[in-house]
Amino acid sequence: MMYFDYIGETKDIEMRKLYIIGIGAGNPEHVTVQAIKAMNKADVFFLLNKGESKDDLVRLRKEICERYIDDPSYRTVEIADPVRDPATPSYTSRVEEWHERRAVLYEEAIAANVGEEECGAVLVWGDPMLYDSTIRVFDRMIARGNISFDYEVIPGITSVQALAAAHKIVLNGIGESVVVTTGRRLADGQFNSAENIVVMLDGSCSFKDFPDAESDIYWGAYVGTDKEILLTGKLGEIAEHIEVARNEARERNGWIMDVYLLRRSQ
Ligand SMILES: C[S@@+](CC[C@H](N)C(=O)[O-])C[C@H]1O[C@@H](n2cnc3c(N)ncnc32)[C@H](O)[C@@H]1O
Structure with missing residues (x-):
């Protein structure tokens, strides 16, 4: 965020920043230079734990962090993915409810783990614009108005x-x-x-x-x-x-x- 001081110079105001980073579809070499730069700014990474047996996918994320981040002092925070409520009749309402619960969990995790001048990141499989809920969940968090942050989306190679x-x-x-x-x-x-x-x-x-x-x-x-x-x-x-x-x-x-x-x- 920029502001102008009284003599007209621009200065940066540090604000809590989050990156939604596309990491490509499975090959660590899909990761772009822009993604590597953003990953190196992050103090904390949020990992959505889907409780699946996809160990390979968790391993790939770890491998990407180890390979591309210079300073290994970053923190990781796991967020347990809420389950969709099968009792909700329509598919759309089921997904909407699920996104809202994800928004609450992210909100709590960000408030607890990213300081006002720190930077957090979510690593998204492929690209965040394709069959992924992270951007929608972030928009919900903003609409809820309980937490302030700036965020940026870094594109990735889709499947x-x-x-x-x-x-x-x-x-x-x-x-x-x-x-x-x-x-x-x-x-x-x-x-x-x-x-x-x-x-x-x-x-x-x-x-x-x-x-x-x-x-x-x-x-x-x-x-x-x-x-x-x-x-x-x-x-x-x-x-x-x-x-x-x-x-x-x-x-x-x-x-x-x-x-x-x-x-x-x-
Ligand atoms: C939840 S969507 C996420 C898509 C992702 N955001 C992207 O940009 O590719 C998951 C679906 O993406 C596809 N997918 C993702 N990675 C893949 C891969 N490495 N090989 C084949 N299909 C993949 C499959 O159709 C899978 O069911």
């Missing part, structure tokens, strides 16, 4: 970019559009006529029921990590094979993250 690079593809055909959606929405059938569809968060292999078997699918799991699996082909020919590979990999590793592009036949 979609990592997928496209791994397959050496452009997402769109010349002049075409790209839809980015979830497995749930794909299964609803609302994008059946889209030209290029990127699907994330698909625990049910919704591609199996996509009506155009002549589509090309470019599928990737653990993209960018040392567990990366890439498969591509005509949907009708390869869908079952992808499902089997997906199930085997999830069994082997205890978790899976996969993303794919469906490109409709012309």
Whole structure:
């Protein structure tokens, strides 16, 4: 924050600062120079503990901190992620309630751990603008008005970019559009006529029921990590094979993250 003193010079007023930092989708080398600079300013890192068996993901965050932060005196604070209340009937209200509870937890953790002139950071998988709630939760914290801070978002490499690079593809055909959606929405059938569809968060292999078997699918799991699996082909020919590979990999590793592009036949 800047202000002008009485002779017109600008001075910095130190204020509690938070960074939401995109760290890329699994390869520590996705981390940008801008992210490294922000990480080196942070006194404290907040880790949202989702209570999952994704040890690899926790390890990657630690590896990134150890590799890129020069002064190891930073602190880490774990925040236990609240569970969504299954009793709340609509999906949207369930997520809204969950975000509100996350906002309260962040608010308490920031107030208790980041001094007025200190800097905190949240490391977000991929990029914070894609299927991630951190920015929304921060906006809620600001709207609640109980805590003051300045915050900045540092972009990261998304899993979609990592997928496209791994397959050496452009997402769109010349002049075409790209839809980015979830497995749930794909299964609803609302994008059946889209030209290029990127699907994330698909625990049910919704591609199996996509009506155009002549589509090309470019599928990737653990993209960018040392567990990366890439498969591509005509949907009708390869869908079952992808499902089997997906199930085997999830069994082997205890978790899976996969993303794919469906490109409709012309
Ligand atoms: C909660 S979203 C987070 C997306 C993230 N913010 C991004 O920029 O990629 C999680 C979904 O991202 C995708 N994903 C994230 N990392 C991935 C990876 N390394 N390989 C494959 N898919 C990944 C999967 O579809 C997963 O279900």
